[in-house]
Amino acid sequence: MADYGEYSDSELVGLFRSGDDAAFKEIYIRYDKLLFLYAFNKLRNEDEAKDVVQDIFLWLLKNKQSLVLKTTLSGYLYKSTLNKIFDIFRHRDIVQKYVDAGEYYIEVDNEDTDYLIREKDIARLIDQEISAMPPRMKEIYELKRKHYLSTKQIAVQLDISENTVSNQLKKASRLLKTRLGLVVYVLYIMNT
Template sequence: MNIYSTHNDLELVALLKEGNEAAFAEIYERYHRLLYLYAYRKLKDDEDTKDLVQEVFTWLWNQRKNFELKTTLAGYLYKMVLNRVFDIFKHKNIVHKYIESGQHFIEIDSTETDYLIREKDIAGLIAREIAAMPPKMREIFELKNKAFLSTKEIASQLEISEHTVSTQLKRASKHLRTKLGIVVWLLYLLGR
């Protein structure tokens, strides 16, 4: 058994920052398969997915000395994967438009524009999934998350029990986590 398998993520990151290759190997073992599966669900391409996950771990090793973890390691890695997935989608879309237009150059967007595009993409995904909810669930979800009503206020307004409201909110959250993936769901919650 690897001695690092009993270490938690924070301990592994501390060792990684010191250049400990065995700690890096444990992080890789712990997360590479999960990250691969997460990225593959989005990309549906084995080679692109392998390259993406390799890039994430290469970046992690190369930036180990300056690496600052302000969240969980899993959350950080999943967010890196999601950002790279967006980069791939964006790149494929730009190349497609470039080929269709016959232009001889592609203008690179600024970092701010890139961020806004990603934010818009995520907001669009979330809006589509909310719109796809059953009507009553959607109404309860929107009263909670857009009108910022309490469970009690929603129950009173809709003349249903608080238990029904709570159940519908739990189902709505599960629906969004399932459809969007946990990272996008967390980004939605943090962005509210």
């Protein structure tokens, strides 16, 4: 009996496409826990993370004959997982009100284009939430995040105390975390 643990990912994909169920089982064993942890770290919801991983592997089973990888198996699985996560973000209550406004979902064939569209949509949601802040809070937050001024520089420019600036920045961060969700907020902070 063959030891499927010895096969490379590309060999396993070839065997799987030809109908070898043991190859699929090995792919599942290699990646189910890793994909779950990846999904859980982004979603912070165990059930949703499990569902994402199950959906990915179910899709693989249903489409094994037509499966063509333009990248590595791991790259494909992680990208598929990320796309599912974005789908979940799109359907969460916080984002749903913007989806209902229309023009949110655009069907595209290219996965990179799809990812960029979703990234732009998230950036637009963040900008809308910043625009909805009270005027002084918005001004302070934009001076910090868009103009990269220090707390002291903002205080001098606006002729207010550094303590007031710090408090407004904390309130703005809490507001964005609440309205956007922690994961989207962290992604935003990491990219600014």
